[in-house]
Every structure is written in structure tokens, then in C-alpha cells.
Amino acid sequence: MINFIENFLGFSVWGIVKLFFMLAIVLYIIFAVVIVRQVKLMGQTISDKNNYLISLIAWLHLAIALFVFLLAWIIL
Amino acid sequence: MPDIYVAPSRKKKKTIKKEFSLKTRRNKEIKKIVDELGEKRTKKLFTSFIFLPKNITFETQESEEKIILLLRKHFITNVSWILITILMIFAPLILRWIPLLEFFPWRFKFMTIIMWYLMTTAFVFEKFLSWYFNVFIITDERIVDVDFVSLAYKEITETKIDKIQDITFTMGGAVRSLFNYGDVFVQTAGQIPRVEFEDVAKPDKVAKILNQLILQEEQEKIEKRVR
Secondary structure (H helix, E strand, O other): HHHHHHHOOOHHHHHHHHHHHHHHHHHHHHHHHHHHHHHHHHHHHEOOOOHHHHHHHHHHHHHHHHHHHHHHHHHO | OOOOOOOHHHHHHHHHHHHHHHHHHHHHHHHHHHHHEEEEEEOOOOOOOOOOOOOOOOOOOOOOOOEEEEEEEEEHHHHHHHHHHHHHHHHHHHHHOOOOOOOHHHHHHHHHHHHHHHHHHHHHHHHHHHHHEEEEEEEEEEHHHHHHHHOEEEEEEEEEEHHEEEEEEEOHHHHHHHEEEEOOOOOOOOOOEEEEEEEEEOOHHHHHHHHHHHHHHHHHHHHHOOO
């Protein structure tokens, strides 16, 4: 079915699916950046000795999102 | 002609001494409240009822202001999203019985699952941040309600202790009685007529602490040592 669509339309369906995946991950990265920024602001509002741990998790979360982007770029 | 020698003013020394005695007196009063309540300083990492928190400060805190109580919603209020998270973790197992992604090549299937878990992580982190940073603070001078409504919007409500007119607390329902949490409503004479502490642990103790602080504030007013 997919081969038929590809032959008929002349472009790769999975290429478009990949594009959507990449777009979704880029949006997720933006969300992760917002979270890092937000954790910083929240930490300024209420500063606690545990804030570094939450900040670390936020940065780790952003790093994972970037890693997933790279992974998607390579394997899709 | 400029002065060659200026004698140090005694007045300044006196005010420093007075401030120092006020500070020690205030500390003694706080200690008295602590003793009366029989509550110990909280040392746990992530908890919802922190009495005399150490190493915690807030944005608008004054140098001499002391945090008596820091409250979050009771941990049990997190159970609903924790259960949703558990469901989200095991949700991809459904694909074993219902082959929704069968027509997908393996790499797309793999990435879909990875993205699902990313979204689960985001959901957990967002909920945790919302619980951790939405706090109610009671200091020896005022009460502060810090609300992060969304990722981009924060609301801070403050009321001076001497503006408090009435304190009510409710603790209805089986779950609330079982886990000892409820709402504390503070009626004020200020611009914000009512400050609500929702789902806080030990609402009776919160009300008691507030009452003690009001008494202390009234005492200060009588003795004319209001800061």
C-alpha cells in the first residue's frame, strides 16, 4: 500500500513521517528549554538547598531531548 | 574649616544596641512559640510541612524576617498523577495485544515509544515542579502564598500578620481525616480579603501557629516595638 502511494505520488511517505517526528522533537526541545528557564525562575522565587538537584534534572531532561533528536535524525 | 576630629556618636551605638536587643527578644519569642507547639525542626528533603526551615529563603524576604513554616500541598494529593504516570509507563505494553503500530517499520515504532516516554517524563516533571514550588510561607511578619499557575505565570499574595482578622480551617472527608490534611482560610483586613492554604498538612497546627503569631504581633504593638 505504502509502496503504491510512493510510486503514485512520487515521494517517500516515511520521509514525511520522519519530518513530523523531527518537528515533534524540536517542539519538545523548546519545551525542555522553557522548563530549564522556569526552574531557574522558580529557584529565584524560593531558594532552597535542594534547588540544584531540580536544576540538574531539568538540564538532564534537556540533554535527553537533544539526544533523542540526534537519535531520530540518525535512525529514521 | 573641616573638622580634624569627630567624636563617634553615642546615638548610633545606642540604636545598634537597641536593634540587637530587639532581635534577641524576637528570637526568644519565636523560641517560645516553638516550645509551646512542641514541634521539631523539619530536616526531610521533600516534605509538605516544614517547620523552621533551614537554608530556605524567598524572593521578598527581609534580612531579619524568619520563616516559621513552609507548607506545600499534602503529598497524598500527588497520588492521582502518580497513578496516571504508572499507567503511562505501562501503556506501551498494550501494543503487544493491540497491534496499533504494526504497519510502522521497527525504527518508527522504536521512536514512537521513546517519544511516549519523553512525554511521560515531561508530565511527571511538570506535576512535581507544580507541587514543589507552589508553597505557602508563614514568617514572623507575614504570610505569603506563592502560586505558579502555569510555566509562564506566577502569582504571589502577601498579607501582614497584623492584618489577619480571622482564621478558619476545614478537614472534611475520609481521606483528609486519615492523612491529616485540609484547608486553612485566612480572612484579612487588607486588599486581599481572603488567603487560602489548600490541602495543607496539619491544618490545626497551622492555625495554632498563626494564632500565636497574631498574639505576638499584638504584644509587640502594645509594647510599641513594631518593625
